[in-house]
Amino acid sequence: MEMNRQDAKDAKRREPSQELDRLVYAVIGAAIEVHRVLGPGFLEEVYKQALIIEFLARGIPYECEKSVTVTYKGQEVGTSRLDFFVANCLIVELKSVQNLAPIHEAQVISYLKITNSPLALLINFNVHLLKDGIKRIILSS
Numbered sequence: 200m201e202m203n204r205q206d207a208k209d210a211k212r213r214e215p216s217q218e219l220d221r222l223v224y225a226v227i228g229a230a231i232e233v234h235r236v237l238g239p240g241f242l243e244e245v246y247k248q249a250l251i252i253e254f255l256a257r258g259i260p261y262e263c264e265k266s267v268t269v270t271y272k273g274q275e276v277g278t279s280r281l282d283f284f285v286a287n288c289l290i291v292e293l294k295s296v297q298n299l300a301p302i303h304e305a306q307v308i309s310y311l312k313i314t315n316s317p318l319a320l321l322i323n324f325n326v327h328l329l330k331d332g333i334k335r336i337i338l339s340s
Contacts, residue, residue, distance in 0.1 A: 229254055294325070312338065
C-alpha cells in the first residue's frame with residue numbers, strides 16, 4: 200500500500216519531534232538505572248520515588264502526580280492523576296504488575312487525549328529486563 204502526500208503529512212504530525220525523542224531517551228535511561236539498582240518486585244510507589252531521585256540527578260524537568268481535569272461535553276466531571284508529566288509534553292505512567300493489561304494502555308490513551316500530549320511511556324518495572332516493560336504510546340488521529 201502506497202502512502203500519498205496527505206498520509207505522509209499526517210504521519211509526520213503524529214511523530215514526535217527530535218527534542219521529544221531526546222527527552223524520551225533520557226527518561227528511559229533514568230528508568231533503566233532505577234531498574235538496574237532496584238530490580239523487579241517492589242510496589243509502584245518505590246519506583247516512583249527512585250525515579251524522582253534519578254530525574255533530579257539528570258536534570259529532567261517533571262511534575263509528579265500532576266492533577267488533570269476530565270471534562271465531558273465542556274463540563275468538568277472529575278480529575279485524574281498522572282504519575283509523571285515530563286517537560287510539559289511527555290506522560291510517564293508507572294506500573295509494577297505481572298503483565299500489562301489492555302486497561303493500562305487505555306488509561307494512558309485517555310491521559311494523552313485530556314492533556315493533548317503527543318506521546319506517553321507506559322513503564323512496567325515488574326519485569327526481568329526493563330526494555331520488555333516499556334511501551335511507547337502515540338495518540339493516533
